[in-house]
Amino acid sequence: DGGITQSPKYLFRKEGQNVTLSCEQNLNHDAMYWYRQDPGQGLRLIYYSQIVNDFQKGDIAEGYSVSREKKESFPLTVTSAQKNPTAFYLCASKDPGMNSPLHFGNGTRLTVT
Amino acid sequence: AQSVTQLGSHVSVSEGALVLLRCNYSSSVPPYLFWYVQYPNQGLQLLLKYTSAATLVKGINGFEAEFKKSETSFHLTKPSAHMSDAAEYFCAVSAAPSGGYNKLIFGAGTRLAVHP
Numbered sequence: 228d229g230g231i232t233q234s235p236k237y238l239f240r241k242e243g244q245n246v247t248l249s250c251e252q253n254l255n256h257d258a259m260y261w262y263r264q265d266p267g268q269g270l271r272l273i274y275y276s277q278i279v280n281d282f283q284k285g286d287i288a289e290g291y292s293v294s295r296e297k298k299e300s301f302p303l304t305v306t307s308a309q310k311n312p313t314a315f316y317l318c319a320s321k322d323p324g325m326n327s328p329l330h331f332g333n334g335t336r337l338t339v340t
Numbered sequence: 341a342q343s344v345t346q347l348g349s350h351v352s353v354s355e356g357a358l359v360l361l362r363c364n365y366s367s368s369v370p371p372y373l374f375w376y377v378q379y380p381n382q383g384l385q386l387l388l389k390y391t392s393a394a395t396l397v398k399g400i401n402g403f404e405a406e407f408k409k410s411e412t413s414f415h416l417t418k419p420s421a422h423m424s425d426a427a428e429y430f431c432a433v434s435a436a437p438s439g440g441y442n443k444l445i446f447g448a449g450t451r452l453a454v455h456p
Contacts, residue, residue, distance in 0.1 A: 328386045
């Protein structure tokens with residue numbers, strides 16, 4: 228079955244450490260996205276990539292970095308510069324076109340203490 | 341600019357009762373609209389989407405939504421709630437490409453509780 232795999236499911240880090248969240252898809256989608264979800268705030272876009280070796284900042288990119296070296300993979304690094312990194316992170320991908328829905332992974336819950 | 345407003349952050353219904361989750365959108369162009377469901381600690385799953393083919397859209401799990409242009413609404417309904425429907429629901433609108441980028445704008449979500 229095609230889908231999006233995010234790992235790990237739960238991640239714990241000490242403040243000041245960088246951490247990388249994995250996202251892999253086998254849907255053959257060109258576009259991939261990272262969202263952050265906090266209680267009561269819906270989804271906020273961190274970064275997106277429309278094609279390999281290209282990515283753009285979303286609405287809340289500060290303190291995060293990404294790479295897109297392969298079509299299937301879009302890892303997100305939460306750096307020590309991110310002031311409030313504890314959150315639920317969702318990776319998604321989609322086909323081109325405004326009527327194409329996003330397909331989501333099952334998320335990674337990051338806790339930084 | 342496109343936007344989405346979901347009225348009611350929490351909705352509680354009895355099992356077997358009608359479910360009505362409200363979504364109003366703002367869009368300067370004909371919109372593409374989506375409803376997603378999220379169960380605890382999981383990703384979002386597509387329930388249904390409106391793409392102008394029909395104003396009444398049927399989705400999975402017995403849900404449906406009606407597009408009303410005059411009211412700029414896309415409310416989600418289900419005739420009879422089941423305990424398994426308890427989850428968070430998100431309405432989203434597909435924004436016109438900006439800088440070559442087509443993004444979905446999400447509402448803040450409505451948490452549905454179903455009690456016996």
